[in-house]
Amino acid sequence: MTSEGAAFERRSTAPVMAPVRARKLAKVPFVELAEGRLQGVVSSGSDVERVYVSSITAAEHGLSCNTNNNRPCGGLGGGSRPCNHLKALLEAALAQYGVQRVARYLKVEPPSGETDLWPALHPVAAPQRAAEVFSSFLRHLAYLEVPPTTDPLPDLQWFPATSQAVR
Amino acid sequence: MLADALRSRPAGFGEVLAVADGLDDALVHGLARLDDDRAAALEAVAAAFGSSPLAGRAADAIGKIVAGTVTDEHLAALAGCRVALLGAAHDALIAQFDAAAGRARDPRPAPPGPAEPGHLTAGSRSWLRELALAGWRGVDHELAAGGAPAVRALLAEPTGRRLAVLLDGFGAELRSAAPVATLPRVPVRRWADLWTRALVLSQDGLPAEPSAPAEGRLLILGADLHEHPTVFRCQVHALLETGAGVRLVRTSVAAAKVDTISGPSAWRMLSAFPILLGALAEHRSVEVAGMTLTAAGDLIWDESRARPGEPADPFTTARVLLAEAVASSTAPLDRHPAAIAEPVLLEGGGFEVDTERLPAAGPLTPELVAAADAVLGLLRFDGERWVVQPLAVRATVRKKPVVAHAGDWALGPTDAKAAKAEAAAGGAVEVLRERAGRLLRK
Numbered sequence: 001m002t003s004e005g006a007a008f009e010r011r012s013t014a015p016v017m018a019p020v021r022a023r024k025l026a027k028v029p030f031v032e033l034a035e036g037r038l039q040g041v042v043s044s045g046s047d048v049e050r051v052y053v054s055s056i057t058a059a060e061h062g063l064s065c066n067t068n069n070n071r072p073c074g075g076l077g078g079g080s081r082p083c084n085h086l087k088a089l090l091e092a093a094l095a096q097y098g099v100q101r102v103a104r105y106l107k108v109e110p111p112s113g114e115t116d117l118w119p120a121l122h123p124v125a126a127p128q129r130a131a132e133v134f135s136s137f138l139r140h141l142a143y144l145e146v147p148p149t150t151d152p153l154p155d156l157q158w159f160p161a162t163s164q165a166v167r
Numbered sequence: 168m169l170a171d172a173l174r175s176r177p178a179g180f181g182e183v184l185a186v187a188d189g190l191d192d193a194l195v196h197g198l199a200r201l202d203d204d205r206a207a208a209l210e211a212v213a214a215a216f217g218s219s220p221l222a223g224r225a226a227d228a229i230g231k232i233v234a235g236t237v238t239d240e241h242l243a244a245l246a247g248c249r250v251a252l253l254g255a256a257h258d259a260l261i262a263q264f265d266a267a268a269g270r271a272r273d274p275r276p277a278p279p280g281p282a283e284p285g286h287l288t289a290g291s292r293s294w295l296r297e298l299a300l301a302g303w304r305g306v307d308h309e310l311a312a313g314g315a316p317a318v319r320a321l322l323a324e325p326t327g328r329r330l331a332v333l334l335d336g337f338g339a340e341l342r343s344a345a346p347v348a349t350l351p352r353v354p355v356r357r358w359a360d361l362w363t364r365a366l367v368l369s370q371d372g373l374p375a376e377p378s379a380p381a382e383g384r385l386l387i388l389g390a391d392l393h394e395h396p397t398v399f400r401c402q403v404h405a406l407l408e409t410g411a412g413v414r415l416v417r418t419s420v421a422a423a424k425v426d427t428i429s430g431p432s433a434w435r436m437l438s439a440f441p442i443l444l445g446a447l448a449e450h451r452s453v454e455v456a457g458m459t460l461t462a463a464g465d466l467i468w469d470e471s472r473a474r475p476g477e478p479a480d481p482f483t484t485a486r487v488l489l490a491e492a493v494a495s496s497t498a499p500l501d502r503h504p505a506a507i508a509e510p511v512l513l514e515g516g517g518f519e520v521d522t523e524r525l526p527a528a529g530p531l532t533p534e535l536v537a538a539a540d541a542v543l544g545l546l547r548f549d550g551e552r553w554v555v556q557p558l559a560v561r562a563t564v565r566k567k568p569v570v571a572h573a574g575d576w577a578l579g580p581t582d583a584k585a586a587k588a589e590a591a592a593g594g595a596v597e598v599l600r601e602r603a604g605r606l607l608r609k
Contacts, residue, residue, distance in 0.1 A: 010188065011550045012505035014354035015523065017343045020396070020426040024591075025598040034342070036308060049605065058308075068606075096427065101343070139319070141603040143397050146322055146423035148439050152465035153393075153421055154501045155333040155364050156400050157508065158357070160556075161392035161433075161526035 013160060020096050028092035030137045033105045038093055039133045041068075042085040052085040053130040053137075059107050062126020068134050080123045090117060169546075170517030172267035173553050177259035184551075186215045187252045190245070191359035197302025198237050206233045212248050221251060239292050242299055246366040249359065254502035260548050261497075264509060275496040276462050281372040287327050288369040290317035291334060295366050298341075303353050311341035322423075330368040332421070336395035337361040339426075360505065367500055376498060378467075381460035383409035384476060385416075385453040386484040387446060388510050389543055389558025390574030392526040396426035399433040399528075401574065403443065404510045404545065404558065406484060406492050407455070407466065413492045415510065418443070418466040425599065430527040431580050432593035442473045447574030448581075452476035464495030481559055481572065485512040485543050508545040513555060521547065521554040529573040530582060531557055538562040538569075 008014045029051075031040035039055035044067075052073055054065040065073035065085050075083030082090075093102050099117065103110055108120040189208030193201060201209070213229040216222045221244075228244030231237075265272055294314045301310055318335045321327030337358075344350055367373075386406045393400040400421035407414045420443060422436035437444060446453045454474040459467040489512055497506060520542065522533045536542070539560035547556055559572040580586040 008352055009355040010184075011354070012357050012360050012503070013523075013549050014357045016340045016354050016357070017396075019394075019429060019527070022430060022592045022595070023427070025427055025595045029598055029602050034308075034312065051602075051606070138607060140425055141599060141607050143423045143425050144599055144603050145607070148420060148422040148437060149325070149328050150418075150420055150468040151328055152402075152417065152419050152461070152463070152467070153329055153332055153398075153400060154463075154498070154506060155329065155336075155361075155368075156393035156395075156398070156402070156421070157506050158361060158364075159336050159393050159395045159398075160524040161394035161399070161528060162523055163525050163527045163532075 013158060015162070018098065018101075019162060021098070023092060023095040028088050030140055031089060031092045031096055032136065032140070033093070033097065033102070034136065035129075035132065037129065037133075038090065038102065038106060039129070039136070040089045040092065041133070041137045042088050051134075051137075053133045054083075054085045054089045055126075055129050055133055056086065056090065056106065056121070056123070057126055058105055060126070061106065061121045061123045063123045064126045064128040064130070066128050066130040068130070070128075070130055072128070078125055080125050082118065082123060087118075168517050169267055169511070169513075170553070173263060177256075177263050180256060180259055183215075183252050183256050186212055187249060187256075187359075188356070190249055190252075191355045194299060194359050194362065195303050195353055195355055197300055197305050198232055199235075199300040200302065201233060209233055209245075212245075212252075215252065216248060219251075221248060237296065237300060239296060242292075242296055242366060243370055246363045249363045250367060250500060250502075253360075253504065254499065257497070257502040257504050257507065260504055260507060264507075264546065265494075268509070268511070269490065270492075270494055270509070272494040272496055273462075275499065276377050278374045278499075279377055280375070282375040287317075287320050287324060288330065288371065290320060291330060291365065291369040294334075295362060295369065298362060303347050303355075303358055306341050306345055306347040308342070308345045311338065311345040314338040330365065332395075332398050333361065333365050333368065335397050337365060339396045360503065373500070376465075377462040378459045380457050381407060381409065381416075381466060382456045382458075383407050383454075385418075385446075385455050385466070385473075386479050386481075386488065387450070387452070387574075388481050388485055388489070389545075389572060390447055390529070390577070391508065391545060391556070391558060392528055392573060393421075394429065394433065394526070394528075397423055399424050399428075399436055401434075401437060401443075401447075401577070403447065403574070404508070405466075406488050407460070408488070413488050414460075414464070415489075415492045415494045416460065416464050416466045418468045420468055427595050428599070430592060431529075431576050431585060431589040432596055433528050434577055434579070435593060435596050437577075440468065440470055442470050442475055443468060444574075444577040445475060447572070447577040448579075450478055450480060450572070452479040461498075462495060463498045463501070481543055482512070482541065482561060482570075485510070504548045507548050508556075509547075510543070510558075511546045511555065512541070512543050514541045518546070518553060518555040520544075521549075521556045524556040526573060528576060530571040530575050530580075530585070531560065531573055535560050535562050535564070535569065535571055538564055 044050035228241040321331035
């Protein structure tokens with residue numbers, strides 16, 4: 001038996017993705033890095049039927065925030081200063097993915113040790129993307145409606161459950 | 168000792184993997200941009216099939232790919248070559264293990280006819296073709312996300328589930344790594360493995376798995392947990408005691424989930440299987456009758472055909488019955504070194520213990536494993552060496568005996584601190600279900 005083992009490149013179970021970190025979901029039930037945006041959904045503080053759909057584009061840092069009924073967020077007001085929803089969104093993303101992955105996606109290089117990304121961003125106003133982000137959230141929720149399966153799923157040997165402490 | 172008997176590699180093993188590595192390297196920069204070295208590596212794959220039944224198709228497909236014509240048919244042949252290479256490596260390792268461990272294994276039965284052709288796999292094939300052409304280094308955000316429509320279509324069909332789960336895990340990984348061009352290192356074999364398996368599963372008319380009804384007492388050895396952002400799966404390794412003898416079997420329950428549901432609270436997604444989860448948490452046997460057992464050794468779990476049985480200690484089960492248990496042969500298309508997971512009981516060490524496969528959803532920790540004097544686990548082959556993945560350990564901690572099993576928390580953590588953390592994190596499931604209930608059906 002070799003003591004070293006093979007290189008990362010030649011391992012079938014080479015770890016690629018750090019597991020998502022646990023975080024509280026009540027305020028920001030959904031956040032993702034997708035479609036060229038950090039985007040997600042922020043629960044309204046006052047109305048359980050209402051959510052805010054917020055996003056920051058990857059390279060230009062274009063901000064948008066609207067309700068799920070397409071009303072503009074009063075806090076953002078079409079400007080480039082983040083509203084509380086966008087602040088909560090970025091905070092949730094950092095908690096979930098870690099600062100490195102979020103910074104890489106938003107194409108910024110914060111000083112090492114920096115845990116807040118706002119100083120590194122130069123936000124501008126962006127066209128709203130509420131409909132796309134909201135349907136992405138609905139697709140995300142739809143996973144909870146997929147029935148469990150007893151299929152042997154042999155390919156999951158490539159996806160061991162790991163401890164969140166690792167990596 | 169088993170470890171000593173497995174120190175050497177089977178004859179030709181390194182050569183076979185070297186040929187597969189050449190194919191994998193071609194996928195790094197993509198089949199659309201093959202330089203002379205990579206073209207030569209692909210031609211070596213064709214040459215390796217020189218006198219086999221695959222020789223004609225391999226030479227033809229690889230010749231066309233090198234010449235710049237990459238069709239679905241050529242890619243299917245290329246994937247077939249890779250399955251055959253890794254499958255041969257798998258067979259040699261299993262033969263070596265069986266001889267060393269004295270494990271009896273049934274040969275593979277003759278295959279039944281092909282299954283019904285699928286109708287949903289064209290989207291998957293087209294994404295996999297784009298990936299092969301661009302190569303891993305060419306994967307940007309858009310290409311990484313390109314498999315999503317295929318996943319959605321497949322998830323809607325029970326027969327599409329296996330491919331959907333694989334594509335979704337693969338896609339999530341590519342999305343997290345994109346743009347791959349700037350990534351310091353690429354998991355070359357892993358992504359070639361996932362690509363190959365997905366491509367094979369995307370073909371029409373794959374052979375159906377033979378199966379027969381089974382009845383007897385199911386004695387659990389342990390739980391192997393699998394997870395990616397949208398799935399949590401508990402695969403139980405067990406012995407099935409029937410009138411005809413003792414068989415090594417696996418049974419699997421899996422739930423769809425989202426990335427923010429993880430760790431111990433993921434068990435909540437499997438609440439549809441109280442008998443199996445209860446048997447894991449309470450260390451009980453299960454009486455099964457009329458459940459389907461496949462030729463590959465997978466018992467298709469069915470709660471309505473299971474009855475909770477007497478308490479049964481997995482370590483005792485392994486000590487008394489594992490040596491005489493008969494194993495099954497892996498389905499032909501699933502043969503791969505990374506698919507090897509052979510239950511073993513080790514009471515004296517000998518193997519490197521894999522501490523990467525200790526799930527957050529169970530009580531096993533690197534500290535417990537380090538203090539273990541007995542490990543009930545799965546012998547695996549990854550990274551060119553044999554390692555043991557613990558499913559249960561018996562250890563002495565502060566002069567007190569401790570026993571921990573990976574499935575101990577199936578009904579919730581038994582440790583007070585972990586239970587508190589689970590109660591907080593478990594709120595995630597409730598929050599999302601509430602949101603889904605309010606927003607999804609409008």
